Amino acid sequence: MPARRTTVLALALAAALALAWGIGRALGHPAAAVALTATAALAWTLRRLAHEEETNMTASARVAAELTHERTRLSRARRLAAQMRALRSAAGALPDGVVLLDANGRVRWFNRAAERLLGLAHPNDRGVDLVDRLGAGPIGPWLRQAHDSPLNEVPAPGDPDVQVSLARIPLPGGERLLMVRDISALTRLEQIRRDFVANVSHELRTPLTVIHGYLELLEPEDVPALAPVLAEMRTQSKRMGQIVEDLLTLSRLETQERLPEERVAMAPLLATLRREAEALSQGRHRIGVESADDADLRGSPKDLHSAFSNLVSNAVRYTPTGGRIAIRWSRTSDGAVFAVSDTGYGIPAQHIPRLTERFYRVSSSRSRETGGTGLGLSIVKHVLALHDARLEIASEPGKGSTFACVFGAERVLEPGVEDG
Secondary structure (H helix, E strand, O other): HHHHHHHHEEEEEEEEHHHHHHOOOOOOHHHHHHHHHHHHHHHHHHHHHHHHHHHHHHHHHHHHHHHHHHHHHHHHHHHHHHHHHHHHHHOOOOOOEEEOOOOOOEEEEEEEHHHHHOOOOOOOOOOEEEHHHOOOOHHHHHOOOOOOOOEEEEEOEEEEEEEEEEEHHHHHHHHEEEEEEEEEHHHHHHHHHHHHHHHHHHHHHHHHHHHHHHHHHOOOOOOOOOOOOHHHHHEEEEEEEEHHHHHHHHHHHHHHHOOEEEOOHHHHHHHHHHHHHHHHHOOOOOEEEEOOOOOOOOOOOOHHHHHHHHHHHHHHHOOOOEEEEEEEEEEEEEEEEEEEEEOOOOHHHHHHHOOOOOOOOOOHHHHHHHHOOOOHHHHHHHHHHHOOOOOEEEOOOOOOEEEEEEEHHEEEOOOOOOOO
């Protein structure tokens, strides 16, 4: 209706102007002034009404736009809520436990698998500190650690007969996602494999010893035509015997949680390693020992000697004649390092992560030539793990390699100080 009112006022204004013009001609200026004044008042009123109409139309458009925006926002919110419900439903059905922790380590949400594996209860455990809730077992100390390395093969708090592995995933805002996986089936399979390897190795040891013994009794001079054959048979029987011994060593290391510990005097151990390297090298390499510290180690002398000897023998086997091998023992700011460096063939970067796997070969032909069993670095890895140490490998093809055993400060003993 405002448009019709504006039209009427416009016609009225036109009529007033015409009337003012006629009166002004008939009566003179005073009457014309009155008529013009009335006309001006009518024009002001018309302008005000038009402005109010325009303002009302603008306000209506703004309200309509806001309503449209609000409807769009509510529609998006409903879609987001539906997606969140679907996501929670999917996470709730996962076979792995999922726990959402806030920046303070308190439980915000968990699925049904987490209830079963961790012993959480809904809704009572919403908002609890997970460290306090699970602090009695091995999971509590792991949760207190700052780093996010996984925790493997621990009993599930909700079911001690179940073995689980745990991992933490950082999220924005300091939150973390705790993943819990049931690995009981994998653990059983791994135990079956270990038992099989151990049993087979034990069973093979006796017949191999008999075969090797009889081969030693046969002299090449007795059967000259078979001399090369007997030499190869002796070599291969020795290699098979070494493989069996290494498998038995690995089986023992895998089943042990702790090794016997005592002071390991590094100076005589370094001298022994040098003699072994020189005997294996037969003068083909330059071998040196570098030790800037008299510190010793706390651990198992037999197993540490086995690990270090494997690194030294590998360096001799995989370094061409005329190359250099350096055996180093040194203190660091946070522990100590035993390292073996060589100027050998070197190892391509893609192979380094897999070097400690059993029987992994960078080059099968080269391994056959050197007589290695493919188990040495696996033994090194297990020995170091039982000494809370780690193996670091640096290598460049054509320039050589460095294998370093890194020990923490708690394993380093000062010379002349009894280990308490």
